Amino acid sequence: MTDPVVRDSGERAPLYRPRVSRLWWLHRRSYRLFVLRELSSVFVAWFVVFLLLFLRAVGQDDAAYQRFLDWAANPFVIALNVVALAFVLLHAVTWFNLAPQAMVVRLRGRRIPPRMIMLSQYAAWVAVSAVVAWLLVGR
């Protein structure tokens, strides 16, 4: 049986196929933001590497820890970490904003409003940050 929808086009004039520019992502603000969001994952990975290096230094001796601190105080590393922090914040905020679209949460048969899902993530972020701040400063 032939496909009911797609018929052979037979003899017809050539189609014009537009090409996608390499710089397609510059054409719209939303595309630029999307590409930045995708790029942010590289900086998230960088923070993981930074944390692992830190843990390794702590696990060795005082000299290794001191070497890590000196290296981390290098202006280049500080600049990199400032940029990475900006990207990680972008990553977190865009993730929180998109999550309600991806999740449908029901409580007693009623759908929780998307805004509540978003706000609950921010609330959790604030709570975790408060605990970390208390561990670092409060004790």
Place this chain on the structure above:
Amino acid sequence: MADRITLEVTRYQPELSTTPEIESYEVPLRPEWTVLDGLNYIKDQHDGTLSYRWSCRMGICGSCGMSVNGDPKLTCGTFLSGYAPGPIRVAPLANFPVIRDLIVDISDFLRKLVQVTPWISRPDERPISEREYLQTPAEMEEYQQFSMCINCMLCYSACPIYALEPEFIGPAAIALAQRYNLDSRDAGAHLRLDVLNTPEGVWACTFVGECTTACPKDVDPAAAIQRYKLTAAMESVKGFLLPRGAR
């Protein structure tokens, strides 16, 4: 307000040229006129060879989708006055091959649409005399949003993933798959899983979200895709952990 506005229309006439060219036309700028009215005026008054699709003029047939100043739009619902003083660039929907002028080849979409079994699939089809499948309002609400799709393909035109990876099944087809997956009368989710739980299915989507922005019927295909990613991931885990009979 000026009484005329210029439409810069992309024309592709394969018998004359191998590449599209832009032609400018002046049309009356009336508050109640849409871009489609402007194109109809051009066809009536300037050049009868201008080719484009349209039918209902009320945003339900889904055939008049075009790129208006770079944005995918239903031209019957896009008013000239919103772009005054102009000019307004009218081009065929992006990401599709062009047949002529503003008409694109939609056969790729139609091929993908049938792949996702976009109909109610049941193993126990009842005879017509007793075929009434009842549904509560709550059950209907589950899928109603995704059933509003009019197959206008604006979401494909907005999607950079579809532009870069033409094998991607795409937003509307996945949203329609979800429309049937979430329908209490349907039992064909496993058929759709095989098509959607693939690199060309939901996993090609990187959640740009432009499909939802472009959608004229508030279907939110991006939400349909992300929700299905969760379903597909759960099914994969179940397939891995559970014996065949328990799935």
